[in-house]
Structures are given as structure tokens and as C-alpha cells.
Amino acid sequence: MAESGLSSEFSGSMTSSTLPPPRTRIFKIIVIGDSGVGKTCLTYRFCAGKFPEKTEATIGVDFRERLVEIDGEKIKIQLWDTAGQERFRKSMVQHYYRNVHAVVFVYDVTNATSFRSLPAWIEECKQYALGTEVPRILVGNKCDLQDSIQVGTDVAQQFADAHSMPLFETSAKNPNSQVDGGYAGGNSDHVEAIFMTVAHKLKSQKPLVLSQPPGASGATINLSRGINDGGDGSRGWGCSC
Numbered sequence: 001m002a003e004s005g006l007s008s009e010f011s012g013s014m015t016s017s018t019l020p021p022p023r024t025r026i027f028k029i030i031v032i033g034d035s036g037v038g039k040t041c042l043t044y045r046f047c048a049g050k051f052p053e054k055t056e057a058t059i060g061v062d063f064r065e066r067l068v069e070i071d072g073e074k075i076k077i078q079l080w081d082t083a084g085q086e087r088f089r090k091s092m093v094q095h096y097y098r099n100v101h102a103v104v105f106v107y108d109v110t111n112a113t114s115f116r117s118l119p120a121w122i123e124e125c126k127q128y129a130l131g132t133e134v135p136r137i138l139v140g141n142k143c144d145l146q147d148s149i150q151v152g153t154d155v156a157q158q159f160a161d162a163h164s165m166p167l168f169e170t171s172a173k174n175p176n177s178q179v180d181g182g183y184a185g186g187n188s189d190h191v192e193a194i195f196m197t198v199a200h201k202l203k204s205q206k207p208l209v210l211s212q213p214p215g216a217s218g219a220t221i222n223l224s225r226g227i228n229d230g231g232d233g234s235r236g237w238g239c240s241c
């Protein structure tokens with residue numbers, strides 16, 4: 001018995017039970033934006049399926065992940081929930097910008113200041129060598145607070161267009177609500193749909209190519225897309241909702 005097992009192993013006729021399990025791909029997605037816009041709540045909603053009862057300001061970075069299946073492949077989506085407050089992020093910042101596959105910029109639709117901060121967040125990404133080759137999306141959160149909206153869909157859409165990113169408006173608190181202007185639809189969980197759209201986009205890319213940004217230190221590696229992948233940034237792969 002033992003002998004026949006050995007011979008089949010060395011004969012090259014490996015059965016599926018002897019093959020090593022396929023490696024699970026990991027997509028690292030960082031979520032950035034001002035303090036209080038709801039980054040923790042959005043990432044918690046996607047990974048835990050509910051709105052957290054209580055949140056505190058993130059210190060440094062929090063890390064959540066969820067295993068999903070896309071077209072028969074198991075993929076681990078890692079969401080890096082970064083601190084919005086400057087004093088809580090300084091020491092960590094270079095760590096979470098490493099090996100990023102996609103960036104989610106978040107603003108609070110009830111807080112115009114958080115929207116005006118977006119250029120600074122985009123600039124920070126550039127400083128860490130994350131350019132438009134890395135898929136980026138813009139998320140306006142807290143759409144459930146309809147009476148307090150300060151950032152209209154039109155102005156947000158203009159900004160998104162100018163920066164070649166798709167715009168999603170949603171609510172981590174009530175992602176099933178339906179309102180005008182593209183927020184949520186039917187009974188689906190809109191937050192879920194947003195992160196899954198990013199994951200589908202990443203999966204559909206040409207094999208990720210390791211590349212070293214010019215002048216970067218040896219520790220920094222960027223993942224960029226294959227050459228036939230559109231070339232127009234992330235515009236055009238937007239909301240499927």
C-alpha cells in the first residue's frame with residue numbers, strides 16, 4: 001500500500017488530492033479621508049455585515065479582511081482603515097501605503113470640509129508613489145442624513161470626473177436606503193456592492209506587475225496594471241449599481 005502510494009507520487013501523475021492548495025490572492029485596499037467621515041463604519045459594514053454600535057477615532061491603522069469568491073476564485077479582501085487624525089497617523093503612514101492595490105477616498109456628504117480635504121489626500125497618495133494606475137474610487141458617506149447634506153451629487157461627480165474616479169454615494173449606517181442621486185438600489189447592500197465592484201475590477205486586471213517607482217527606496221514596491229488595461233485611470237469601470 002505504502003509503496004504504491006509512493007510510486008504514484010514520483011511518477012508525475014499527481015491527483016487533485018496531492019496538489020498543493022491554490023494560493024489565495026489578497027487585494028489590499030486602503031481607505032482614507034478626514035477623521036469622522038465613516039471609514040471605520042464602512043470597512044466594518046463590509047467585513048462584519050453590520051454598523052458598529054460604537055466607534056472611537058482610529059489610531060494608526062486598523063485592519064479588517066473578508067474572504068469572498070469571485071468567478072470561482074477565493075480572494076481575500078484586506079481593508080486598511082487608516083486614521084483620519086494627523087496626530088494618529090504620522091508613525092504609520094509609510095506602512096500602509098506599501099503594496100496597495102486600490103484606494104478608497106471617503107468624504108462625509110454632511111461635511112463640506114471633508115470634501116474640500118480630498119485634494120490633500122490625493123496629494124498624499126502621490127507622495128507615496130500611488131498614481132492613477134492604482135484603481136481609486138470616491139465614496140460620499142452618510143447619505144442617510146438627507147436633511148443635512150452639504151455636498152451635492154453634482155459637485156462630487158465633477159470632482160470625481162476631474163480625477164478619473166467613479167463616485168459612489170452611500171451610508172454605512174443604512175446601506176439599503178433608496179434616495180435620489182444614485183445612492184443604493186433595491187434591497188441590496190450598497191456598501192457591499194461598492195467593495196465588491198473594486199474587487200471585481202482588481203480581479204479583471206491583467207496580471208499585476210511588480211514595479212519600482214523611480215527614486216523609491218528598496219522597501220517600496222508598487223503594483224501596477226498590465227499594459228492592455230484601458231489606460232484611462234479608473235473612469236469607466238464605475239458603479240454597477
Ligand SMILES: Nc1nc2c(ncn2[C@@H]2O[C@H](COP(=O)(O)OP(=O)(O)OP(=O)(O)O)[C@@H](O)[C@H]2O)c(=O)[nH]1
Nearest residue numbers: 035036037038039040041055058084142171172173
Ligand atoms: N448617520 C450616519 N453616521 C455615520 C455613518 N458612518 C459613520 N457614522 C458615524 O460617524 C462617526 C465617525 O465614524 P467613524 O467610522 O469612526 O469615522 P472614521 O472616518 O473612521 O474616523 P477616524 O477613525 O477618526 O479617522 C461615528 O459616530 C459613526 O457612528 C453613516 O453612514 N451615517
